[in-house]
Amino acid sequence: MTASPILTLSDLEKTFTTGFLGALPGFRRLPWQVRGIVQTVHAVRGISLTVEPGETFGFLGPNGAGKTTTIKMLMGLIRPSKGSATLLGKPLNDRAARARIGYLPEQPYFYEHLKPMEFLDFYGGLFPMTVRERRDRARALLDRVGLSHALDRPIRKFSKGMVQRIGIAQALINAPELVVLDEPMSGLDPLGRKEIRDLIFELKHQGRTVFFSSHILQDVEQICDRVAILVRGEVKRTGPINTLLEDGDGGVEVLVAGLPAETAARLGSGVSLREGHRYVVASVEVDAFLRAALEVGGSIRSVTPQRRSLEAIFVEEAQRA
Ligand SMILES: Nc1ncnc2c1ncn2[C@@H]1O[C@H](COP(=O)(O)OP(=O)(O)O)[C@@H](O)[C@H]1O
Ligand SMILES: [Mg+2]
Numbered sequence: 001m002t003a004s005p006i007l008t009l010s011d012l013e014k015t016f017t018t019g020f021l022g023a024l025p026g027f028r029r030l031p032w033q034v035r036g037i038v039q040t041v042h043a044v045r046g047i048s049l050t051v052e053p054g055e056t057f058g059f060l061g062p063n064g065a066g067k068t069t070t071i072k073m074l075m076g077l078i079r080p081s082k083g084s085a086t087l088l089g090k091p092l093n094d095r096a097a098r099a100r101i102g103y104l105p106e107q108p109y110f111y112e113h114l115k116p117m118e119f120l121d122f123y124g125g126l127f128p129m130t131v132r133e134r135r136d137r138a139r140a141l142l143d144r145v146g147l148s149h150a151l152d153r154p155i156r157k158f159s160k161g162m163v164q165r166i167g168i169a170q171a172l173i174n175a176p177e178l179v180v181l182d183e184p185m186s187g188l189d190p191l192g193r194k195e196i197r198d199l200i201f202e203l204k205h206q207g208r209t210v211f212f213s214s215h216i217l218q219d220v221e222q223i224c225d226r227v228a229i230l231v232r233g234e235v236k237r238t239g240p241i242n243t244l245l246e247d248g249d250g251g252v253e254v255l256v257a258g259l260p261a262e263t264a265a266r267l268g269s270g271v272s273l274r275e276g277h278r279y280v281v282a283s284v285e286v287d288a289f290l291r292a293a294l295e296v297g298g299s300i301r302s303v304t305p306q307r308r309s310l311e312a313i314f315v316e317e318a319q320r321a
Pocket of ligand 1: 043062064066067069
């Protein structure tokens with residue numbers, strides 16, 4: 001395994017110029033009246049982040065936030081307009097580093113007439129492995145992603161979930177240290193999403209680093225160590241998932257028995273009755289509330305910090321943008 005970090009992005013940027021003129025090499029020297037008819041899209045506006053070995057890192061953001069563009073830059077499919085990145089400690093164009101990375105594109109194009117073994121054999125052939133190794137690994141992976149029953153079926157007859165699973169098998173054929181998955185759960189039903197989550201978990205337990213993008217938040221909360229939230233090409237938040245969810249004042253829920261509602265309301269300005277005996281108290285007032293509640297004869301049953309949902313953070317950031 002590589003010493004830290006396994007992935008770094010420094011001020012990575014991508015601006016697309018659309019239209020015929022935008023593709024001209026001398027575009028920037030054209031008069032502004034001409035340039036005006038060309039549209040520029042700032043898809044990624046200076047992203048900096050690092051991913052440590054062994055982490056499962058969620059790269060989150062609404063549609064159009066710039067996730068795929070960032071991943072394509074990392075995979076060497078498009079060039080950054082500015083900034084730099086390293087993969088396994090090496091610059092983006094390093095071939096040896098690239099051979100230790102697995103990648104599942106957002107919209108994979110597979111040769112659909114191929115059957116699973118032929119397909120994986122084709123991808124395995126891109127890496128230094130003996131034919132025997134390649135076959136053995138392909139067979140083991142197909143078994144792991146639950147496609148052993150479909151060995152005689154060409155990929156075009158696969159369901160969406162099966163395509164996604166063979167895509168993951170493809171991304172793992174070279175036993176990569178870093179696995180990059182672009183929206184691995186999108187378009188799948190709950191069962192399909194669980195299968196992918198389990199696979200990602202397993203990769204983590206094998207010590208591999210997983211960097212994946214998603215806009216489906218329930219899935220992310222369960223499997224990520226850390227996340228970055230991307231909105232309109234900028235990273236708005238980044239951190240361990242638990243810290244993000246506990247960050248900010250979601251308040252503390254206190255369950256107190258034996259306390260009349262009118263009394264409780266007088267125990268602090270940040271106190272509100274949720275239902276029954278449940279009160280939500282601003283974090284700074286919790287100590288005072290508990291003391292006062294005990295004093296007037298209440299009995300404390302539980303004190304629980306309120307976790308915010310990732311969805312709430314997500315919506316908040318998107319609205320602010
Ligand atoms: N080749 C391209 N040419 C012009 N604009 C593009 C191109 N690829 C992506 N974009 C634009 O860049 C923005 C980010 O897109 P994308 O990276 O696909 O977002 P995400 O993966 O987060 O949904 C969008 O506004 C998209 O329309
Ligand atoms: Mg995308």
